[in-house]
Amino acid sequence: MGPSQSLTAEREEQDTDLDASCATTTATTSASAYTPYTRSVNIRSVANDVCVDSAIARSEQILATHAKAPANVQRGFINEVHHETSFNVNAIKQGASVRAQPVPGNAAADISIVDGTKTVAEVQTKSYKSGKALRVALNKPKYDGMQKVGNADVNARGVADRITAGGVSSDPLTLAEGNAATADPTVHFNKYRPNLVADSARAGVVGAGVGAAVGAAVAVGATLATKGRIDYEDAAVVGESAAVSAAAGGVGSLVGVATRSSPFGALAAGTVGVAYGVWKLRGRRAAMAEEAVKGTSSAVASLAAGAVTCVALGPLGWAAMPFVMGSSMLAGTRARVAAEAMVEVLVVRSLVARVFKRVLARARAEGAGHPHRLPPPPALMS
Numbered sequence: 001m002g003p004s005q006s007l008t009a010e011r012e013e014q015d016t017d018l019d020a021s022c023a024t025t026t027a028t029t030s031a032s033a034y035t036p037y038t039r040s041v042n043i044r045s046v047a048n049d050v051c052v053d054s055a056i057a058r059s060e061q062i063l064a065t066h067a068k069a070p071a072n073v074q075r076g077f078i079n080e081v082h083h084e085t086s087f088n089v090n091a092i093k094q095g096a097s098v099r100a101q102p103v104p105g106n107a108a109a110d111i112s113i114v115d116g117t118k119t120v121a122e123v124q125t126k127s128y129k130s131g132k133a134l135r136v137a138l139n140k141p142k143y144d145g146m147q148k149v150g151n152a153d154v155n156a157r158g159v160a161d162r163i164t165a166g167g168v169s170s171d172p173l174t175l176a177e178g179n180a181a182t183a184d185p186t187v188h189f190n191k192y193r194p195n196l197v198a199d200s201a202r203a204g205v206v207g208a209g210v211g212a213a214v215g216a217a218v219a220v221g222a223t224l225a226t227k228g229r230i231d232y233e234d235a236a237v238v239g240e241s242a243a244v245s246a247a248a249g250g251v252g253s254l255v256g257v258a259t260r261s262s263p264f265g266a267l268a269a270g271t272v273g274v275a276y277g278v279w280k281l282r283g284r285r286a287a288m289a290e291e292a293v294k295g296t297s298s299a300v301a302s303l304a305a306g307a308v309t310c311v312a313l314g315p316l317g318w319a320a321m322p323f324v325m326g327s328s329m330l331a332g333t334r335a336r337v338a339a340e341a342m343v344e345v346l347v348v349r350s351l352v353a354r355v356f357k358r359v360l361a362r363a364r365a366e367g368a369g370h371p372h373r374l375p376p377p378p379a380l381m382s
Helices: 003-033 035-065 071-094 131-138 175-183 185-190 196-227 232-258 262-280 285-313 316-331 334-348 351-366
Strands: 098-102 111-115 118-125 147-149
Touching: 035 071, 035 185, 035 196, 035 232, 035 262, 071 098, 071 111, 071 118, 071 175, 071 185, 175 185, 196 232, 196 262, 232 262
Parallel strands: 118 147
Antiparallel strands: 098 111, 111 118
16 A cells, blocks of 8 residues: 555544544533433423322222212212312423312312412312202302312303313313222323323434434534534534434433433433444444543533533533533533543543443554554543
8 A cells, every 4th residue: 555545544544533523422412402301301200190199099098088978979079189180280291380289178179279389279179960969069159269160071050171270271071981080090090191102202303303403513513613614524524413413312312201311311322322433433443442432431421511510500501511512522622621531530430431441452452553543532541
């Protein structure tokens, strides 16, 4: 191989290294961009489950306490729990601040609707088969000013089939549905649990979109910071970074919601980025090992840095970190030195990183006779 061919091959290897590093770093650091979304979905899911668990426990307690009561009385109690629970589940889904809660003691109202510490509505529910009996039961002075709620298939003037407050409504309940809920509260209320499959799929789509946007933005920012312009080859790298980040974002969001763990989702996204970067360098063991270490370090460092900044900036910290970490790592600014120092403290001293370090050292030793290897990063593995 002549000097010119050797130089061309070296440049091609360098370009491949840069492309792999760009795609891997943008994919792993963009993981924190969609963390606020997966985190909000997980928080809603947990709150939803708490509502359902509470409804089942209360219903079982009510039926045990009133085991000898007439069927319509038992149904009336379960109706209350149904309207309270369905209202709260819908409020959680809509992101509303209002909540329904039972009124203790012998107060006239069965349910109060609160927004923080403020009561915005009071509700009285009854369950009768006859519209006339329902109207008579609710037409009492002590219920004046309250929302009056009955079964959906029993009509009475001035009586609604649902609670409505703060832009949120409970779900109507027919007599037959009320009887079924009374017979088996667990089956009835379990219908209100979040759909994990649908939520995970939706999160995957959102994560892919966010990942693509952030991956492209970070790659563009890094290229402009380094070269001051974007040419045809750079556009291809930006597109590649966007595609890899989209895949990482989709996987990360899906895993984050499916496991109800945003950190697991971020690490899953990082794994996609690392796997792509290593695949890009296939056939060059030393470079593959280096990319695995750098990509893993970027993923963990981005996650840790996002957590730290989130304390100071709130959810905005998660969204800001991909641009800070990604651009600094790719552009080689002074912030990269600080980022790598953080990686040294948070990652390199851990057991996993020490294993990576040994693998990297062995791979470097094996590839020492090859002149076209890029020099190792000066701070990360020193």
